[in-house]
Amino acid sequence: MPTDSPALRPESSPPGAALLRLLATMARLRDPVGGCPWDQVQSFATIAPYTIEEAYEVADAIRRGDRAALLDELGDLLFQVVYHARMAEEEGSFSFADVADFIHRKMVLRHPHVFGGATARSAEEQTGAWEAQKATERAARTETGTLAGIPSGLPALTRANKLARRAAQVGFDWPDAGAVLDKLEEEAAELRAELPAADPARLADEVGDLFFVLANLARKLDLDPEECLRAANAKFERRFNGVEHRLAARGLSPADAGLEAMETEWQAVKAAEASGS
Structure with a gap:
């Protein structure tokens, strides 16, 4: 449902009143008697993937500059916080008020x-x-070690970036991006050496090393590796769609055209992008 639907237009009310309504809605959904059957059986583990997804959708709305979508996605993300807090309250761990108070005190302290x-x-x-x-x-919290406290559930490239940044704070780092490129070439050579044996475990290990070094290269260039890969994904999607459109104009599908024809169209799409046409 679009955010300009009358049912979804924001109401003009104090933040406290709006939040109380949301908390009441969540409690109603989880009510063991009159609540929603789907919501009643959810747990922290089953809701966690939705929480991650909503955070990415917020980032996507920001990236697109779509404020209507941002309003919608921020609401979805807030609902995830309310959802987890409600489940914690049900088991007697903490409440939404505890969450809000904890982050307030932490921000003041920091x-x-x-x-x-x-x-x-x-x-x-x-x-x-x-x-x-x-x-x-x-x-x-008795979390010892330079790398302590970096969540294991982060996207792998983001976590690689955080691990390397933390290690760099104590001097464990390459001197510059050029040195990281040298390491990248070294890791690529090691992967190439593993290709003849085709041992899946060894190949996975070497590919992982390549990803980790690439994350460090982005860090040394003051780039976000997730953003770099996201942009590359978007570029590939845009160009491949262009290939399909060009083939369709000739009455062909990618499967019918074959690799050589697709490569020709790919180069044509790239050339058109470069010329701005």
């Missing part, structure tokens, strides 16, 4: 230059202070 009268920092100084504060918090 911004002493705003809330504690400390000297204002530049963005770079604040980043360093933020990481230092998080390290203190990890130590208080």
Whole structure:
């Protein structure tokens, strides 16, 4: 349903009232007697994939500059937080109010230059202070080690980036992007050497090394590896769609045309993009 539907237009009400309505809606959905049969049987594990999906949809709406979609997707993401909090409240762990209070106190603690009268920092100084504060918090939770606390459930490229950034903070890093490229060539050679034996485990290991080094190359170039790959996906999708359209104009499908014809059309699509036509 589009967000301009009358049923979905935002109501003009205080944030507190709107949030209370949402919390009541969630409680009704999970009610063991009159609730929704689907919602009644969900768990943290079954809802987690939807939470991840909604976060990506928020990012996609931002990337497209679509504010109507952003309104919609932020609501979906908030609903995921409410959903998890409701399930936690049902088992007696914590409530939505606890979630809100916890993040409030954490943000105050991590911004002493705003809330504690400390000297204002530049963005770079604040980043360093933020990481230092998080390290203190990890130590208080008895999470030891430079790499502690990086969630294992992150997308693999994002986690590779975070692992490498954390290691770089203690000096374990390549000196520059050129050195990472040298490592990339080394890893590619190791993968090539494994091709004749075709051992799936060894090939997977070497391909993983390539991905990890590529994530580091993006980091050294101040790029987000997830964004780089997402853009490459979009480019491939756009160009392949162009190939299909050009083949269709000739009465051909990709399967009918064959690889050579598809490559010809691919190059034509690339040339058209380069010329702006």
